[in-house]
Amino acid sequence: MHTVARPNGVDLAGPLERMRREAPLVQCLTNAVVTNVTANALLAAGAAPVMADLPGEAAECAAAASAVLVNVGTPHDASRVAMREAVAAARASGTPWVLDPVGVGALTLRTGFARELLADRPAAIRGNASEIRALAGEAAAGRGVDATCDVDSALPAARRLARETGAVVAVSGPQDLVVARERELRIPGGSAWLTRLTGGGCSLGALVAALVACAADAGPTAGVAAAHALYAEASERAAGRADGPGSFAVAFLDALAEVAPADLAARPIEVAA
Amino acid sequence: MHTVARPNGVDLAGPLERMRREAPLVQCLTNAVVTNVTANALLAAGAAPVMADLPGEAAECAAAASAVLVNVGTPHDASRVAMREAVAAARASGTPWVLDPVGVGALTLRTGFARELLADRPAAIRGNASEIRALAGEAAAGRGVDATCDVDSALPAARRLARETGAVVAVSGPQDLVVARERELRIPGGSAWLTRLTGGGCSLGALVAALVACAADAGPTAGVAAAHALYAEASERAAGRADGPGSFAVAFLDALAEVAPADLAARPIEVAA
């Protein structure tokens, strides 16, 4: 390993370096709107997506995968069955799995379902502030899929989820927040164009899964932080090349492939132990 | 409001201006092929998509949305249940909903289903000529998803649908036709590249929903016309920057974000009272 740990102890480069070397298999059980862009983001960044999301295949796939993403954006009956199967198989085999609580708070069915999944101990949770607050049991504030409240407003909720589930909890916003039991990080940067692109948050959840799988040495917090730093770096580069949301999406995939481990090591993050 | 109503009384700029200001929540129950591009078109143009399309969530979402799109392109069992729930909730709350009868006429199951939905009084209907003719009960002429008959051939069918359902009926083609009970419009322009892109028509249906929701002052006919004018303007700009269907798709999303209300006010349309 030629990566340099950051002085503050969060190794952002190591997980990316390992992802590029090993191309971890990331099983995605995600919503119907973003399957394609999620798979492309994983492929661009260096992971290998497998989108097996049906009852009868989900557990077999999870047992072979390096990480599992569960995104509840369109939680159809069969999807929920498959997600339960995948999560149980992941837990049984010690495979890390990530929960993305899309739309939780705004819609009742998925809110109950996502909260129920918490018992199976995700390695990480990623959402916007209103989703994280609702997942932690606070009264709903969002109107569905976009973030309508401030990242910092979700800090108590993120801490509670981290304490009660053991997960690393990430709150996406203008400045991302990563909350683990032992420390808290803030990851600045990124581009507002990501909010004009469907699947911007959902693909980040998939990269969180991929990089947590590659963060055995550095720990899951480093994996979660590396995913957010990769997103920030790639979206800033893409913004510099874009004329609008269409060309941003294209440039963003290019940049996900182009960002190197050393680029992440050079990015600023704030750490509070 | 700083928009200028057109001399002929159709305010194309007003609905777009309001969409940019309010980012209306547009619930899309649409076909599996185009969910991603539909959400991206809405985001690019300034609306907020929410794609909740499952039984148990569809009604709750519709009650919170500013408009609902129902596109019958892949009408699976669960989709049809969710669409009925969403349409009923939209009607109950006075939320405008739009019907896109994709493939109606060519396939029997969806033809019956789409015709049944008419009883719930869509605010607007958008399709190609063969779909509109089949929806109005004429013998099928299409072979599925592409337009195989002339826009003007659908004029009697559009008038009948407008009269019987109260909807504003739009027929897409080289020159778009917008038929309401009180007047008829023709909106020229656009680009043939749109026919080489899947979801070209489907995304237009979503924009119709978004702009009808923003046309309270100007009336639903203005909202439908504004969506078609936005599409014509954006596709013409994109065609000028494209080398083929891939680069057209990218440039089209960029252009949807870029077109301003004043650009629509400057476009020609024909009005017959």
Next chain:
Amino acid sequence: MHTVARPNGVDLAGPLERMRREAPLVQCLTNAVVTNVTANALLAAGAAPVMADLPGEAAECAAAASAVLVNVGTPHDASRVAMREAVAAARASGTPWVLDPVGVGALTLRTGFARELLADRPAAIRGNASEIRALAGEAAAGRGVDATCDVDSALPAARRLARETGAVVAVSGPQDLVVARERELRIPGGSAWLTRLTGGGCSLGALVAALVACAADAGPTAGVAAAHALYAEASERAAGRADGPGSFAVAFLDALAEVAPADLAARPIEVAA
């Protein structure tokens, strides 16, 4: 017909020329991840996609289509029912259908399902080496969706499938292999960027279906070979214009529209009778 048959007897230009002229209707029953990119690849190349994939519509659509694609990448319960309906209708009407055994070998459910479909005599089968080997009954070697074994390792399996089912069998890899009962072809070229794009293989399966439908004179082997040659030519052009996987995807669609029949006629292929 103004195409020139190749000296070695494989007419690559003829099927493409006919596809451009007739825009054959290609029904795709494919996985949820790639519906959009598959439809766009068909539209770009000159075919007309129709994605009707539900029980109750699949057979009616297959009876009207020029070719049918069955891709088992996300074989949900309803998808499997619809695929059986479509395949039976295609066989009854003499419509060629193509099997893409995505993930076969790695996952048990779909492996059994895909093997069962072989009894309905696909006109062509397209997969990577590990999928083709598993479909032919060899022990699984893949980890899901990416090719982990050499194209030549699948030659015996491809020959067995061609002999037992009558299908033309294509194995995708750095050099593609096309195996028919009467002869074997090797089609060099292409771009490694295709492996960084989800749906790269799946869209090729759809083009195989489209070009087999247009190869009545030249025979299905020429249709399968033409699809692979079109892919090789278009991906090489796109690679020359791309900065990464995002811009490659865009340039690839442009190139699919741009490649002419004469371009295929000029490409090298190896033929062993």
